[in-house]
Amino acid sequence: MSDSTQEINQIINQEYKQGFVTVLETDTFAPGLNEVVIQQLSAIKNEPDFMLAYRLQAFRHWQSLTPPTWAQVTIEPIDYQAISYYSAPKRKEDGPKSLAEIDPEVLAAYKKLGIPLDEQERLAGIAIDAVFDSVSVATTFKDKLKEVGVIFCPISEALRDYPELIKTYLGSVVPHTDNFFAALNAAVFTDGSFVYIPKGVRCPMELSTYFRINAANTGQFERTLIIADEGSQVSYLEGCTAPMRDENQLHAAVVELIALRDATIKYSTVQNWYPGDKQGKGGIYNFVTKRAECRGDNSKVSWTQVETGSAITWKYPSCVLLGNNSVGEFYSVAVTNNYQQADTGTKMIHIGKNTRSTIVSKGISAGHAQNTYRGLVKVLKSAENARNYTQCDSLLVGDQCGAHTFPYLEVKQPSAQIEHEATTAKIGEDQLFFCQQRGLSAEDAVSMIVNGFCKEVFKELPMEFAVEAQALLGLSLEGSVG
Amino acid sequence: MLSIKNLTVNINDKAILNGINLEINAGEIHAIMGPNGSGKSTLSHVLSGKPGYQITGGTIHYKGKNLVDMAPEIRAREGVFLAFQYPVEIPGVSNVYLLKAALNAVRKHQGLDEVDAMDFLSLVKAKIKTLDMDERFLYRAVNEGFSGGEKKRNEILQMAILEPALCILDETDSGLDIDALKIVAEGINALRSPERAFIMVTHYQRLLDYIKPDYVHVLAHGQIVKSGGADLALALEKEGYGWLEEGQVSA
Numbered sequence: 218m219s220d221s222t223q224e225i226n227q228i229i230n231q232e233y234k235q236g237f238v239t240v241l242e243t244d245t246f247a248p249g250l251n252e253v254v255i256q257q258l259s260a261i262k263n264e265p266d267f268m269l270a271y272r273l274q275a276f277r278h279w280q281s282l283t284p285p286t287w288a289q290v291t292i293e294p295i296d297y298q299a300i301s302y303y304s305a306p307k308r309k310e311d312g313p314k315s316l317a318e319i320d321p322e323v324l325a326a327y328k329k330l331g332i333p334l335d336e337q338e339r340l341a342g343i344a345i346d347a348v349f350d351s352v353s354v355a356t357t358f359k360d361k362l363k364e365v366g367v368i369f370c371p372i373s374e375a376l377r378d379y380p381e382l383i384k385t386y387l388g389s390v391v392p393h394t395d396n397f398f399a400a401l402n403a404a405v406f407t408d409g410s411f412v413y414i415p416k417g418v419r420c421p422m423e424l425s426t427y428f429r430i431n432a433a434n435t436g437q438f439e440r441t442l443i444i445a446d447e448g449s450q451v452s453y454l455e456g457c458t459a460p461m462r463d464e465n466q467l468h469a470a471v472v473e474l475i476a477l478r479d480a481t482i483k484y485s486t487v488q489n490w491y492p493g494d495k496q497g498k499g500g501i502y503n504f505v506t507k508r509a510e511c512r513g514d515n516s517k518v519s520w521t522q523v524e525t526g527s528a529i530t531w532k533y534p535s536c537v538l539l540g541n542n543s544v545g546e547f548y549s550v551a552v553t554n555n556y557q558q559a560d561t562g563t564k565m566i567h568i569g570k571n572t573r574s575t576i577v578s579k580g581i582s583a584g585h586a587q588n589t590y591r592g593l594v595k596v597l598k599s600a601e602n603a604r605n606y607t608q609c610d611s612l613l614v615g616d617q618c619g620a621h622t623f624p625y626l627e628v629k630q631p632s633a634q635i636e637h638e639a640t641t642a643k644i645g646e647d648q649l650f651f652c653q654q655r656g657l658s659a660e661d662a663v664s665m666i667v668n669g670f671c672k673e674v675f676k677e678l679p680m681e682f683a684v685e686a687q688a689l690l691g692l693s694l695e696g697s698v699g
Numbered sequence: 700m701l702s703i704k705n706l707t708v709n710i711n712d713k714a715i716l717n718g719i720n721l722e723i724n725a726g727e728i729h730a731i732m733g734p735n736g737s738g739k740s741t742l743s744h745v746l747s748g749k750p751g752y753q754i755t756g757g758t759i760h761y762k763g764k765n766l767v768d769m770a771p772e773i774r775a776r777e778g779v780f781l782a783f784q785y786p787v788e789i790p791g792v793s794n795v796y797l798l799k800a801a802l803n804a805v806r807k808h809q810g811l812d813e814v815d816a817m818d819f820l821s822l823v824k825a826k827i828k829t830l831d832m833d834e835r836f837l838y839r840a841v842n843e844g845f846s847g848g849e850k851k852r853n854e855i856l857q858m859a860i861l862e863p864a865l866c867i868l869d870e871t872d873s874g875l876d877i878d879a880l881k882i883v884a885e886g887i888n889a890l891r892s893p894e895r896a897f898i899m900v901t902h903y904q905r906l907l908d909y910i911k912p913d914y915v916h917v918l919a920h921g922q923i924v925k926s927g928g929a930d931l932a933l934a935l936e937k938e939g940y941g942w943l944e945e946g947q948v949s950a
Binding site: 661 | 748780789802
């Protein structure tokens with residue numbers, strides 16, 4: 218092993234910085250999953266009856282399913298009876314009315330993560346919903362947003378306060394029958410964000426949700442629903458972290474986006490769940506179903522994701538392009554190191570006329586990691602003049618890792634134009650030495666090379682998050698050339 | 700400035716350099732010539748700290764410091780510059796970004812303030828003119844899609860910006876047509892100074908038509924077998940390297 222390889226391995230083996238545990242009094246369900254647990258869950262959240270019925274229907278369906286095996290990942294069997302399906306910091310009877318009532322330990326945890334929830338320290342221009350294990354602990358700028366008609370609240374609150382919107386839209390993009398994990402989520406989801414942007418409103422600030430898993434032996438079942446009514450615009454971003462533990466923990470989320478006529482949704486993710494240790498022990502299983510429907514003409518949905526964490530990522534943020542002239546975009550950076558596995562990509566389903574989609578995927582693999590791009594571009598007969606451009610690039614760091622690309626194409630409309638480009642490159646010792654010979658340290662050199670590789674995706678992120686994403690990439694990878 | 704004594708170097712346990720001795724003073728230009736496989740490139744790699752070489756004996760001192768103990772980036776910041784025979788491509792990283800990062804790494808090491816974007820741009824724009832390069836080069840990804848000549852000019856641009864004390868040019872003339880060779884040579888000549896030394900590693904004499912060396916060393920079988928003035932290069936051009944194989948060596 219050469220000097221630079223050793224140096225690189227040292228840098229690669231940096232600690233996961235969000236791996237701390239917050240000690241709290243919690244309300245936690247005993248492990249196990251059955252209809253009684255679901256009834257308790259629905260009761261503790263004071264849900265309307267229709268929700269319980271929905272959950273039970275999903276649960277019964279889930280019991281008839283088996284976990285999917287088609288992804289390019291190796292998963293130890295998950296014992297769904299060993300997981301606790303609800304954990305929340307203990308709180309007063311009605312839940313905290315203001316920040317002053319939130320457990321100071323929870324506030325401190327968010328502060329440590331660089332996400333201050335205190336009024337005066339908040340980032341101006343970004344409203345935050347903070348989800349801690351199974352509950353939303355705080356949502357900032359709620360009132361200010363309400364002035365322009367924007368609803369931004371925990372989904373558990375929306376179930377009670379906006380049942381009509383929930384009934385209309387929840388499960389309308391990702392039905393509970395969609396797949397194994399979506400069915401499980403529909404049965405046991407706990408919290409997440411709800412966003413409604415009324416007609417013609419351009420949301421005056423970035424909306425964001427910060428997901429934190431803290432409790433051990435629990436699963437986090439996030440449910441997020443974003444509706445952009447006609448002519449509206451919104452930019453939403455989410456961040457995710459978890460403590461370091463030897464056991465795998467499950468994060469099975471469902472995110473649904475609905476863009477009506479002339480509406481635009483931009484959805485960005487910076488995912489940094491605990492990836493497991495150097496031997497591949499522990500880490501989050503990130504099994505997520507994210508889908509958007511461009512229902513109206515001229516609507517647009519853009520997914521941008523930076524995936525650096527999780528032991529296993531199984532995630533395909535997709536766009537169903539129903540409306541004529543609607544646009545779907547997917548920009549992704551997926552980084553895997555050590556024994557991480559990622560099988561991620563997108564689906565672009567062209568149904569309306571003149572629909573367009575763009576896919577830019579950058580996979581970076583280091584250590585013993587496996588990184589797979591899986592993408593479907595489907596053009597139905599109705600989608601005249603549909604266009605897709607796909608670009609898939611893989612970067613290998615070292616010689617123990619793997620990169621795989623599975624593009625699927627189904628085109629039933631002869632006027633469609635589909636382009637696909639794919640490349641695989643390796644960070645060579647030559648590139649690294651070249652940068653060092655110009656005076657850059659190995660860490661700076663790798664970070665510069667990788668950031669160069671990801672540039673097309675980073676430029677799609679909101680400014681503050683682009684900086685965070687670059688720093689994160691540095692932490693996950695720095696110096697991993699071999 | 701540079702003092703190499705009895706340097707022996709292996710690659711994968713095979714001896715490549717077998718006792719190199721070389722003294723280089725500030726202001727001098729030394730040409731290292733020799734046939735393929737004589738160890739020319741190994742010498743430039745070892746001086747700049749490329750991994751993969753085992754130094755089995757001897758010493759290298761640069762400005763009185765032990766060069767062998769320094770990491771490659773420290774050598775660079777101390778003023779050792781290697782112009783690569785095959786400059787690498789770095790997609791997505793603009794030339795100007797690399798140049799600025801490199802310059803600031805060097806300046807920081809020397810206890811100088813980092814240059815800001817505006818000052819840097821005016822500096823780099825002045826330098827780029829002397830190398831007859833288009834300003835658009837600055838915003839293209841490092842060496843990506845550059846022709847052979849453009850890559851070599853880019854190396855010289857980096858050298859001009861970083862202003863190193865010891866410049867090692869590894870086969871800088873390879874892959875250049877005559878016009879590009881002239882431009883590169885002019886760029887190098889412009890950097891000549893009493894404070895700066897050059898080591899030019901080359902197979903052919905033609906680069907030396909444009910950059911006149913003070914000393915020429917002939918490397919064969921990992922040793923300097925003959926040293927002389929600029930005339931030696933001309934003699935080599937005429938006679939080739941064949942005489943080295945026939946044992947007529949008089950070092």
